[in-house]
Amino acid sequence: MSASMRQPFPLLEIMPPVLNDVVLDFVWDQQKLWSLHLPVTQVSVAELEWHLDLPMWSLNGRPFVLTPKEVAQDPERFRDQYARTLAADTRFPLHLLVRPNRLTVLDGLHRLLKAGIEGRKTVLVKMVPPARLDDIAKVRTRS
Template sequence: MTRRPFPLAIPPELTAYILDLHWDLGLLHRLDLLTISVRVADLAHHLDRPFWQYDGRPFQLTPRQVAADPAKYQDQYARTLAADLRHPLHVVRRWDGRLTILDGVHRLLKAELEGRTTVVVRVLPWEDLDEIAVR
């Protein structure tokens, strides 16, 4: 069965972070995955990537830009403050061993803003991507 491709053009600076397939968050949340603690510093590079939309356009804004100017980016900052750190982030362990966030960048930013040193993550192995792929 063929996977549907990701529905938006992925900027070059995000190709190492965003999967090139369309995937389902509900499917991801229903999986029984390994849960581990990861240092915030080990995931912090995500905060320098333009994952978030701004002014109706995707991939315009980094989480660190939001943190630096919460008055300008009120919507994303409010989402960050409302993020519930009782819920783990979801990451994929890529074929090369790197962890990249699938769901939880707002939670990661909140953890950094709060000075936390670790976050809890649920890890999807690279070879299990078909479990969340939309066909």
């Protein structure tokens, strides 16, 4: 599939530049991601914790304004996200995209935050090679 066939991520124009090398520029399907047959391994929480400082979550309908670290630091103020974090099932691996310079979380940010809150040293992960991105991409609809 060519990149032009992928459904573009609709919030790219308002996304903060700090997320440019973290968030994919196209819409992907979570069920397709979860159905990829990839080996499970472990990665240290320390290697991934930089994600917790990124404004990945919405607040009051505004995207890209809340960091997971802010949620952990003020669970009373951010009750919904904190509850979602505590409910996350860390038995399921995170999905990480293998990029040239670092690993980035595709799916599992709440599980990563929970692992950090619980003081875990490692998390289960599945590494997604860039060659598999077409397998999870949503395709543009013809109009």
